[in-house]
Amino acid sequence: MQLSLEDTPYSWTLRVEEAGDQSVRLHALTSFEDASDRLYRHLQGRGSAGYRQDISPMFGVIWGSCRAVVDRLVEVGDELDGQRILELGCGLALPSLVAARYGAEVMATDMHHHAEALLAKNMVENDVSGLVYSNLDWREPAPSQVPLGGFDRVLACDVLFAYELPELVIAQFARFLAPGGVGWLTDPGRAWLDEVVAAGERHHLILNIDVVEVIRPGKQEDIYFIEIRRPKG
């Protein structure tokens, strides 16, 4: 049971996100709550609980956690040129679009069946190239086009929304970071951040956790910023 992007009952808005001196135009859901109500009313109870979680419209919103990564990308700016970057659970893929504009070779990934079509629209809207999309579900083996240990940076924003996710998400950093590579994982401050630290130890990664302020017109948020290093040796 899959709806095409055109057949979804959602309402869309074209938003403009500022990233340093860049403006990024994004087709995004008008409201996450409204989209959820419309989707679940449309489904009328069809589909398992797992299916309903997998098709949640959370992919179609710009979350504060991804703005924290965008701010950090802007700080490092031209250092990104030529770097191999992977974004996990990209949703609207704002960090990927920004990194691609700095000259990075970016692969944006998600498991949601609407993420690719929406990214294609948003790439055209922003005249961005140098960015490819691949379907990647963290519960599945990695597809061959997403190379294990193949990325200088791995980004993941607001992907710890359920208790079982710290292990699954940290395992992706271990799978895809190159030796010496650095990952950025951001979260609004969920209760299971301790599980993230424990998972980092299990996967022999070095974690450093900070809280950063994300400021946008009319809005201020504190976001947990977790830097993840894969040792060289």
Ligand SMILES: C[S@@+](CC[C@H](N)C(=O)[O-])C[C@H]1O[C@@H](n2cnc3c(N)ncnc32)[C@H](O)[C@@H]1O
């Ligand atoms: C809260 S949204 C965050 C979207 C985006 N990173 C942001 O911050 O704006 C969580 C994202 O994780 C994706 N996701 C959830 N479970 C996943 C899984 N098992 N494998 C890959 N992506 C997943 C969802 O489809 C969604 O796009």
